Amino acid sequence: MSSWGDFLRLRALSRARHRVTAAAVVGAALTASAVTTAVAPDARAATTMRITKVVVNGGKDIVLATAAKRVTVTATISEDSALEQVWLDLENRTGDRLNFHASRQATCSAAGTVKTCTTTLTLDPRSDMVHNSLAGPANWTAYAQAKARDGDFDSDYFPSVAVRRxxxxxxxxxxxxxxxxxxxxxxxxxxxxxxxxxxxxxxxxxxxxxxxxxxxxxxxxxxxxxxxxxxxxxxxxxxxxxxxxxxxxxxxxxxxxxxxxxxxxxxxx
Structure with a gap:
């Protein structure tokens, strides 16, 4: 990705994936090349923004019974301008297959060059998107995308905690x-x-x-x-x-x- 327009197209694709049913999700995901080139080296060189850390559920494993559970996702972002948009996602992916995806826009602190952005995502075992085969630490990742008022932007994948029964x-x-x-x-x-x-x-x-x-x-x-x-x-x-x-x-x-x-x-x- 070499422009904010590419960033928005990736954002739209990500949100579209979240709206489809579980049946449609199987086999439908970003290609490996789209994931690895989400932020190309030349794009990173042109921006001073850095997403330095993403923490899911306070760093503790997500434990689900049979009811829905809200999970906090927090990103730390280094940027000297005000942030316009920050999206935080939680995904479970096997190769190119997207098994689970939840996404929501974050609310960020307004002061200083180190911003803290937080949102809550819902995992619901009563939906078709959460099933026994997803339990454990494997294939769970967090994804963050951010844009600042001065045009700086960044996006990246980060490790996630496990989701356990x-x-x-x-x-x-x-x-x-x-x-x-x-x-x-x-x-x-x-x-x-x-x-x-x-x-x-x-x-x-x-x-x-x-x-x-x-x-x-x-x-x-x-x-x-x-x-x-x-x-x-x-x-x-x-x-x-x-x-x-x-x-x-x-x-x-x-x-x-x-x-x-x-x-x-x-x-x-």
Missing amino acids: LVAVSGDAGPEPVRKGAALTVTGRLTAANWNTHSWTALAGRPVQLQFCKSPCTSYSTVRTVTSPSTGALRATVTASADGYWRWYHPAPVWATAASSPADHVDVR
Whole structure:
């Protein structure tokens, strides 16, 4: 891109992509050459503006359950003139295929040569644009475009945080109280937000740790690891030896969050 007109054409194309349905999005995206030449070297040389940083969701992973979530995107821009337009995008792209795209104009601070521009974008698992295959850190990027009153402009891609599915695990230990040396059974259920069905569903085939913390509780240790079945139901039987707290712990895979069940205190007599 060697002019602001090219910048606006790229902006229009980006916004048009956002309006199409998920079916139309598959296979429809900017070509690799259009992405890599968004700001050509000669264009950068002609402008003093620099977008130095873009931060998505405060630098923390975006965790989605089954409802829509608003996410803040903030850009830091070095420019000695007032900013006229700044657009901030969040994308998931596999090669030339655009899987997800959200875009909105930012509001910027007015003073100084270092500007801070912020907008909010919405990720909604109830839409066709957010589905289970997008979960994790792969292919998520932020994109920023800016133009100043004196004609300076800049645009670039930046790393984004991961987008992960929320996981929940329940737990219950019994009988309570229990005789020392007797059998104690701990049950629970492992579920995850399913973006395809817009509901909470059982999470199967996952290693889940049964953990115990002796009273007074300072730290948990893993007693046993079980694999969740198709129903997500968890069950383990141990020998009661001391007062303390029992819980299930699910280590985080790359596409989801870690989760712990509420601690259940058992009195051993």
